[in-house]
Amino acid sequence: MKRHIAGVFIVMGIIASLEGFSQDIGWRTNISSFFDNSEFAHSNVSIPQTMGGVHLAPELVFQYDSLHSIVAGVDLLHEFGSDGFIDKLTPTAYYQFKKGEFSFVMGAFQRRMVAKNYPRFFFRDSIGYYMPNMNGLALIYNGKALKGNLWLDWASRQSYTKRETFFVGFSGEYKRGTIFAKNFSYMYHFAGVMEPIHFEPLHDNLLSLTTVGVDLSGLTFIDRLSVSAGWAVGLDRARTGSSDWLAHNGIYCEIEAGYKWVGVFNSLYIGSPQMYYYGIYNNELYWGDPFYRAGNYNRTDLYINFLDKDFVAIKLLYSLHVSEGELYQQQVLKLSFDIGDSRKNN
Template identity: 35%
Template sequence: MSIKKISFILSTLLSTLVFSAKSQTIEGNLNYFGFMDNREYARSKRFSQTIFGNRISPEIGLKLDSFNRFRIGFNALYEFGSQKHTFFDRVDPVIYYEHEKNNWSFFIGSFPRLNLLTDYPVGLLRDSLNYYRPNIEGMLVKYQTKQFRETVWLDWTSRQTAKDKETFLFGFSGKYQPGMFFLSHYAFMYHNAGAGIPIPGDFLQDNGGLQAEVGLDLSKKTILDSLTLSGGVMFSIERTRAISSSFNTPAGFISNLYASYKKFSVKNTFYNGNPHHIIYGDSFYTTHGYYDRVDLGYTAIKYKNLEGKFVFSYHFLEGVLDNQQAFFLRYNISGKKDLKKKQ
């Protein structure tokens, strides 16, 4: 990223700060995300790689009243060892409006997916989106009470031009938990339309998936900090129009177990069924038969707004064992200042 672009971003933020002096409250937030993800996938003949870098995302904005706010900032990526010879490898704008009242939340703009969609199963939305696509560009509506939540969202991934395709993701997720038992669901559809000038051999495509589970939360019944078990169905949908008028809908059984105690955690995900081709999903779910993943976590650093965690993952499939070692560090700080003049 050039110095000229960085100067432009800083000038924009400074202009916003000056303007905000006329508002009641100015807000700011800084999020840092450092990651090292070493993936040894050669035994199952999937793509092995090491993802190593960090992101920083500052925001500044105006809180207009108790329900409405505007934010502006950026989310910048730098991968260690990058040969681009720029300050950042990529900078994504953060510009959004948020409305929050009673049990409703509404976002429009380019806003962080963190804490909004990061609970999606990786079989549907792969975890590398946290590294390379940290923002949602579109809209999101969320309704939440103590027992129920539902989120509906639209993420516009490409605007149609003469050469560029029109692509977007539309999804919804939710959970109902009146007590120990709960029901949860996660779903999305990827729509891949053509460019303004038709490309020979290119057809409109629909692709997506859904997971629905029933579970049991035993966290309050044991000495563990958290213990949940769930099981249900996973299926995907795929259609390439002009080639087929019907959807391909492979399906299978999926279960999850999660337990944590102090600094330690374990998560197990088991799948058995038909292989899936979910474009935004984890490639391990293309396997024929069963797939089992075990994640062992250790939170080495936890202090106020700072958390550092090791995760060791093991993938059992197709008669082989792949492994993965990762470390994540997050730091988040926020603040606000009331600029309303005292009477």
Template identity: 35%
Template sequence: MKRNIFLFLLMIFCSSVHAQEYRWKVGLDYFFDNTEYAKSSFIDSETMNGIWFSPMGSIVWNDKHSINAGVNLLKIPGMDKVIDKVNVAMYYQYKSPKILFLAGSFPRSEVLGNYNNFFFKDSVNNFVPLMQGVFWQIGSDRNFFNAWFDRTGYATPAKHEHFFVGLSGKASKGLFFADFQSYMFHYSNTKPATPGEGVSENLQLQATAGLEYKKENGFKGLLAAGMLLGYERDRRFENELYKPVGFVARGNAEMWGIGTKNTLYVGDPRMRLADAFGGDLYWGTQFLRAKSYVESEWYIRLIESDFVKARFNCNLHFTEGNVLFQQMMTVSASIDNFSPKNGRKTVFPWMKVFH
């Protein structure tokens, strides 16, 4: 009897090992982000530049489960260090046509692409590429709901505890859609607690509805409007509680790899606790501290293929009666054995001028 049980377990183990696949991926992401904000009361001008190198290995079984581990190495051009920052990515993933679940340390860009810079400013996307927590989503690209948790800081005698809890979703039918993005950022004390310091929260919810049209290799457009609601509190003081409300409008268009994305905010000034907490409490663009703000992105896709994507942006920021400028260049290259690649490359009509 024991011998039969042993043989049965051995057969299960062998079949499990046989079902495993070993996969790898190597990625390189370059970013150049130059801002000219001298006339702004809220943000200083700066140039952000960096190169991320990200090798990763994965063990996959049953086509849905995987354990992934790798490193993200950041090199900042002009700095003396060989490597300026090291992040470790390691996470479990379950992926089916309708369900996605991740737990561990994983790329934010792969799961929170529907959040704009009202929630995460450019410097966060450039220098903090990983989430550390869990993400769960049900649905498809046009109809989905997700919930997530991101532990951004662990309490120590010198560091504060802080984390995100977020929800977002989208419902579409034909050209019509409604979506929302939200999070609660909790900023707590050190451990042991530092006298005179306490707990603060920053909650944001953006909800919009409108029309969206997409045609493969053709025109893409979006027009939507809605509200941006906030809740900002410093628990140490009863009068340090703010509930900003504002109107939001979005208008996007793209044709042949040339496009524009425009976002308008009009309403109550936000980030009312910025003088006390600054970037410790607020992760979105500081331009929301004004009563009105328009971001107008203009971009061109220089390369669009299975292996490489390159894009140049010229962004305009209308705030405090001024027009501020931003130039961005991003290049992402990757190679892997996850799935067969046919070397597909999109050639936009404007590219033929240079051939």
């Protein structure tokens, strides 16, 4: 608790010091809240749990000129039901170069800047709830027809009690008319602790998903309509004597249809089970949704957008999961509200 309070005062001190350098100071604050209840009682691959909390993330933007800026802030998490005032403090501090459609970012920055659209094949929902930032760098291109990013996230520094882990990732999308193609990929490096008591091999987990599809949004009587299909690949390697890669492949499809404030989103995976070493390393090694451990898996999200504006969004989801020959359900309510100098937003 004392460390969290000290961290808040440090950030406030940084903000106060920046105020003295220039009059071109912008600010923004995001408050976001989540309530996620999953009913997976009989599943062998995913656990039932209820997650809830609220994030407060104030930031100060020091704009040097039209190209260069520095952002300093903090993300404060309070979990529902907790006795603590602040349950987790995550610092935000990064440099950004932005010229036209190109951006370069380095430091501790928001995960959503590069991973917002990654499917749950790569990142389970709780990653966004409890790990809002990345630590590393990113190259981002945001063109009209072509979008993409290349990023590094140093997730954990090696010590006598913590492993060395990091991601190198890429995502890209090309759209021409109603046709689009997408790729999401990352490699996760998972090493051991310093001077381990027992030998543990270094692990690499590589995931890639390539899809093509059609976006008919606005061209039919409904507002949102898109369909895509492609190939998902998971590769696992334990660097022992042979260091052979273990491949897990499957077909991946997505369908979304929506009218005004209601809609449905469906994702389907048909293929071999992912996460080969999950029984040993659990979610330390794998950051994707554990349901992909079972192989064939379908998720249907029925959603209501109570509010969907540039500065505020409130969304309710009722999700049905078909896995292991069973039907499971999940309820999620999310809120996000932004205030501040919108000209400084990413």
